Amino acid sequence: MARNKVQFQKGLSEAQFAILYGTEDQCREAVMRWRWPSGFVCPVCAGEHHSFVKTRALYQCTACRRQTSVIAGTIFAATKVPLCTWFRAMYHLTQSKGGISSIELGRRLGVTQTTAWKIKHKLMQAMMERDATKRLTGRIEIDDAYLGGERNGGKRGRGSPGKTPIVAAVETTPEGKPIRLKLRRVKGFRRAEIATLAQRNFHPASTVVSDGLRCFTGVGNAGCVHQLIITGPGRKAALNPAFKWVNTTLGNIKSAITGTYRAIRDKHAPRYLAEFEYPLQPQIRSRRHDATPRLCRSPNPTDAIPPPQIG
Numbered sequence: 001m002a003r004n005k006v007q008f009q010k011g012l013s014e015a016q017f018a019i020l021y022g023t024e025d026q027c028r029e030a031v032m033r034w035r036w037p038s039g040f041v042c043p044v045c046a047g048e049h050h051s052f053v054k055t056r057a058l059y060q061c062t063a064c065r066r067q068t069s070v071i072a073g074t075i076f077a078a079t080k081v082p083l084c085t086w087f088r089a090m091y092h093l094t095q096s097k098g099g100i101s102s103i104e105l106g107r108r109l110g111v112t113q114t115t116a117w118k119i120k121h122k123l124m125q126a127m128m129e130r131d132a133t134k135r136l137t138g139r140i141e142i143d144d145a146y147l148g149g150e151r152n153g154g155k156r157g158r159g160s161p162g163k164t165p166i167v168a169a170v171e172t173t174p175e176g177k178p179i180r181l182k183l184r185r186v187k188g189f190r191r192a193e194i195a196t197l198a199q200r201n202f203h204p205a206s207t208v209v210s211d212g213l214r215c216f217t218g219v220g221n222a223g224c225v226h227q228l229i230i231t232g233p234g235r236k237a238a239l240n241p242a243f244k245w246v247n248t249t250l251g252n253i254k255s256a257i258t259g260t261y262r263a264i265r266d267k268h269a270p271r272y273l274a275e276f277e278y279p280l281q282p283q284i285r286s287r288r289h290d291a292t293p294r295l296c297r298s299p300n301p302t303d304a305i306p307p308p309q310i311g
Contacts, residue, residue, distance in 0.1 A: 012292065017091050021292075027083035028057075032070050042066055043073065075126055081119065085109050089119045090292045093127075097252075097279050099260040099272070121271055126295060128274035136171040136180055137203035141246040142210045142219070143168055144189050145254070148263060164266045165189060166273065167197060168253075169208075170245045178245040181280045183253070183273035185266075191218035198222035209242055249280070 021027050040050045040059050047063035058067040071077055076086055088109055092100050100108075106116035146163040165188055171180040182201050186193050195218035202208065204223030210216035212230045220226050231240045240247075253276050257264060264272045278295075 012091070012095065014091075017088075017292070021084065021087045021091075024082055024084050027087050028070060030087075031074070031076070031083065035070060035074065043068055075122055081111065081115065085111065086119060087292065089116070090123060090295055093120065093123055093275065094279065094292050094295055097276075098256040099275055101260055121268070123295065124271035124275050127278040128271055130278075130295070134180070135201055135203045136169055136182055137206050138179075139172050139174060139176075140202060140206050140208045140224075141170045141172060141243050142208055142216060143243060143246045143250060144213055144215075145250045147254075147257065147269060164264075164269045166269070167194070168246050168250050169201065170249060172245060176241070176244065178249075178280075181249060181277050183277045185269045185273065189213060189215045191215045191221075194218035195221035198224055211243070252276075 021030060039048060041048060042050070042061035042064060044066045045061060045064045047061045049062035050059045051062065052058070053060055053067065056067075058069055060067045069077075071079070071083070076083060079086070089105060092105060092108060100120075102117035102120050103113050105120055106113045109116060109119075111119075145166050145168060147166055148163040165186050167184050167186055169182045169184075170178050172178055184197055184201065186197060191214070194215045198208070198219040199222040202219065202222055202224050205225065207225045207227055208216070208219040209227045209229060210219070212228065216228075217226060229240065229242050231243070253273075256276060257272070261272070
């Protein structure tokens, strides 16, 4: 069997990371470069002339006199944690395909579990928001799944307590090779819920391939072409080549969640799903060495690195 070039790419080693972002000054210079690639721009008047207040590490606009920190209005705003610690957290989250718990992250960063949890969730929220508006297009494999399982003495199957319903969708080439992934929590497997999901995440006129679950007919309400393939129950259905990548993705994610977290709370599920979705995006999957700076950079080079909206 031929070697998978994506799986065996080098990525960014810890030694290389230490050379690039090993000190606080290097991290601060990197944020400055990503936030203002063409030089300082005042967030109030867009002025470019400034002076630097060394005692407070602030940039002061010559025109309006506004003083601005390089981390103001970013994911690092008001943090008391050194930037190099944030950068190491980004490294561990972006280089690990199986996820990393806040306890383990705290050990590696040398901070408490509570601090590691807050850093991790801010970064996962940034992952979730970064590509949220990009829609899948072309051929899309879609399938349903649950996170969590049966509780002792509880109801089994669909609707049992402790389970979080999710939908996985994989955009593929006409030949069936994966391009982009979407993982979304839903309130339930109902036609109206799937229609809303498709309107937000699928480009109209896409061809959505699904199994016999009735709710997936809702993709037609979003202008998508629905291709129904009846698979039947059991292992044979999971091995159907029409759903190769969506089933592979769901299997990997469930194994990673069970091995790393054991269980996750329903209200945090979208962020954890984003943690697994982010490394599988095409820009990251084929350029894993660039995953850390890409997470920090704004999609629009003229914008500041936006702080995540954690509710």
